[in-house]
Amino acid sequence: MKKYILILLFVGTSYSLFSQQTPADLQSQSIVIYNAHIHIGNGDIIKNGSIGFKNGIIDYVGLKADMDNYQETINANGKHVYPGFIATNSTLGLAEVDAVRATRDEDEIGDFLPHIRAAIAYDAESKIIESMRPNGVLIAQVTPRGGTISGSSSIMQLDAWNWEDALIENDEGIHLNWPNPYSRGRWWLGEDPTLKVNKNYSTSVKKVSTFFENAQVYNKNQIPVHLPYQAMSGVFEGNTTLYLHAKDEKQIVDGISYLKKIGLSKIVLVGGNGAVDQLDFLKENNIPVIVSRPHRLPDNEDDDPKSAFKIASQLVNSGLLVSIDVSGSMERMNTRNLPFYAGSFAAYGLDKEIALQLITLNSAKILGINDKLGSLEVGKHATLFVSKGDALDMRTNIIEHAFISGRKLSLETHQTELWKRYSKKFQE
DSSP: OHHHHHHHHHHHHHHHHHHHOOOOOOOOSEEEEEEEEEEEEOEEEEEEEEEEEHHHHHHHHOOOOOOOGGGGEEEEEEEEEEOOOOEEOOOOTTSTTTTTTGGGGBBSSBBBBBTOOGGGGGGTTTTHHTTGGGGTEEHHHHBBBSSSEEEEEEEEEESSSSSSHEEEEEEEEEEEOOSSEEOOGGGGGTTTOOOETTHHHHHHHHHHHHHHHHHHHHHTTTTTTTHHHHHHHHHHSSEEEEEEEEEEEEHHHHHHHHHTTTTOOEEEEOOOOOGGGGGHHHHHOOOEEEEEEEOOSSSSSSSOOOHHHHHHHHHHHHTTOOOEEESTTTTTGGGHHHHHHHHHHHHHTHHHHHHTTTTTTTOOOOOTTTSSSSSSTTTHHHEEEEESSSSSTTTTOOOOEEEEEEEEEEOOOOHHHHHHHHHHHOOO
16 A cells, blocks of 8 residues: 555656646736836837736737726836747747657658648647746747658747647648758768768759649549648648748758749748848848847858857848747757847847847747737737846846736746755755
């Protein structure tokens, strides 16, 4: 009997250690935040303003709200209110422990997998997800990885019981990794690491064009169903965005030129490190860019070491719609640094409010959710937070309140719990 009691205690303790806190309840009381610097998300600021919301929807943004219309008031004197930050091209919820294969669902076997859906693999109780909210990252585009066509992405809010509760926009985009025209040897195997022409580039491009041409003429009513071709139908009908993952200049031009040639209208470039050499081409074709994060090494030996920090301002100043790609080394954990990526871009040529747009309204426009998220405007979802200071500066991004559709979130995580625990120890 004692043996079974010990097992139950172990299971219960393990669950409490590894489970996420309970998601917030629906908004039950109307709330107004006043005396705040309100960063709208479209480049404007209202100083000493108010923002009110009821039933999860913003119903007032201005200088002075009628306080009697709200049941709860929050005095944010000298503090800042921001729209919830939106992470694009993330793998949040698709993997938990990199060293444990059973916890990694971001990459499936195969090359052409448009029918693989990130939404149903999303783990709403990931420990990593709860660590996003204290930095203001409240929304994420959850995207698969690997292969030539990785699958379809969906947009999630980061406080939910399960993937169905988290879902904001289902299967909104298909992700194509354009073949690389160049390659490097694997130095760890003794191969030459210098850049050289990829001899298989033409063959790889031919495989892509063959798949797209077959998918384009596919009859959706045929039996048996061909799932990969059927999943591509929204791309050709203009309902689904095609995200072209390409960094090199030739990749960018070849990929966009081909996709335009076959009649695709909704194309977004992801990565785009070589985009600064094709600004006119991108503008002519009206291509938004989800640009690589600034905290990375240059791609080539002769690149300007600061090029990764300057690229956003170059793209924005040319008139392109720009957001920030969070993929890369330790990408899930580092997604919490999204506001500081924007802050780094602001330090290299972007106005601070324009840099803020990269992770708010611009992201929402690219993802097609700007009718309800991305800025603090009447009629949009009350997905926002209150920070003691500048949210794009890691020294002052100290969040006191956060809301998703009016639901007041817990800002506690396993990290804050450990911090409090060991703070007490060393105070002794």
